Amino acid sequence: MITTPAYSLAAARAAFPIAERLTYLNHASISPMPLPAMQAMQRATGWLADDPMALFMPGSDTGYGDLFATFSQEMAALIHAAHPHEVVGIQSTSSGLNAVAQAIDWRPGDNIVLADVEFPSNVYPWMVLERRGVECRLAPADGGGATVEALDALVDESTRLIAVSAVQFFTGHRADLAVIGAYCHARGILFAVDAIQAAGHMPVDVQAMHIDILASGGQKSLMGPPGQGFLYVREAVAERMTPGTVGPNATDGWKHWLKYDLTPREGALRFMMGTPSVTGMVGLIESVRFLRGLGLATLTPGPATCRKSPSPS
Secondary structure (H helix, E strand, O other), X not given: OOOOOOOOHHHHHHOOHHHHOXXXXXXXXXXXXXXXXHHHHHHHHHHHHHOHHHHOOOOOOOOOOOHHHHHHHHXXXXXXXXXXXXXXXXXXXXXXHHHHHOOOOXXXXXXXXXXXXXXXXXXXXXXXXXXXXXXXXXXXXXXXXOOHHHHHOOOOOOEEEEEEEOEOOOOOOEOOHHHHHHHHXXXXXXXXXXXXXXXXXXXXXXXXXXXXXXXXXXXXXXXXXXXXXXXXXXXXXXXXXXXXXXXXXXXXXXXOOOOOOOOEOOHHHHHOOOOOOHHHHHHHHHHHHHHHHOOOHHHOOOOOOOOOOOOOO
């Protein structure tokens, strides 16, 4: 087995000053950011002081063009989403999963199946739905995580969603997303993935894996800033969702501030709120670009087509 990385290990270490003092192994909690991400965030903070509108104007010289569109495009390429509008920035994994959990048209008697070793971020958003008559079923971990065999024992005709961590936070179990995704797709069950321990560390292809919903904070395997992540919702799935919370950038008429029309935007953009953390978005973009620069070709299937994103408010 080849263990030599396809990139310069020395060059990669040079991007992490912490490596001069210690060997850092706590990425499952929070990763150190690479210098390019930190420096980009410092520049963005400078723009906020000197020319704050530069971060929101497509024609500015920041290098990001339309920051919102660039962010969606970079994250969509990372997970091979079909369209950038299927991806939106979020604060954390739990905020993304809560948003979609409250937007699905649940019926009393529906059930959700997940492994009994999930981190609370991938449990509480689903468990709270018990208030609406939705049952959460916990499958005993199989080899440290979720497998089709373990999940299938609890699935029935009322199962609406299966929630899985791509990599388990405690056991390190790596789920076979392609197999579980195919299982869900064949049965018309929504497939939701917590990718915070995996995105950036292993290839994720939401189309090939039949993933309908994916949420990830940026501070672990992506080595981005805390408080900035992304949410993916397959377009056909998003179109059936009605968000429980609505921000000014989430509606189809977001440019018309006094129109007060709740018609949701296309795809995951219906989950946008108000002004996001622009420094966080810049930092995560640069962390993802840093990963690509290491030569991790399997993580970058190619960019999706970009569409216009909203201005802040």
